[in-house]
Amino acid sequence: xxxxxxxxxxxxxxxxxxxLSCKMSQYSLAHYSITWxxxxxxxxxxxxxxxxxxxxxxxYKDFALDRFVITRDxxxxxxxxxxxxxHPADSATYYCAAKRFGECRDWQFTGDGYNAxxxxxxxxxxx
Numbered sequence: 041x042x043x044x045x046x047x048x049x050x051x052x053x054x055x056x057x058x059x060l061s062c063k064m065s066q067y068s069l070a071h072y073s074i075t076w077x078x079x080x081x082x083x084x085x086x087x088x089x090x091x092x093x094x095x096x097x098x099x100y101k102d103f104a105l106d107r108f109v110i111t112r113d114x115x116x117x118x119x120x121x122x123x124x125x126x127h128p129a130d131s132a133t134y135y136c137a138a139k140r141f142g143e144c145r146d147w148q149f150t151g152d153g154y155n156a157x158x159x160x161x162x163x164x165x166x167x
Contacts, residue, residue: 049161062136087149
């Protein structure tokens with residue numbers, strides 16, 4: 041089956057930066073939009089950013105706008121999430137999810153109807 045593996049999480053100080061990776065196997069990334077989600081303990085899962093197949097006009101949640109950058113490298117079947125200016129509130133497990141739908145829309149942040157999810161990577165922002 042389609043598989044996604046996240047990596048790049050870890051401990052970072054407030055104000056620091058971190059880049060997460062989401063690598064797809066078994067299928068070609070070029071056919072899927074990719075959405076990053078996150079979930080902190082005791083809180084609901086929330087969307088972070090989505091990148092379409094074309095890589096144009098990605099979507100960001102308000103908290104991620106101007107701080108996070110989502111990119112994709114179809115040749116390596118990998119999507120990245122560069123997180124800058126991190127706050128303790130950004131601490132969470134970050135997941136990537138793939139949808140065989142070429143564009144990104146607001147409704148995709150509900151987390152419904154995805155073809156595959158990764159296992160998650162932990163991000164902790166603390167001094």
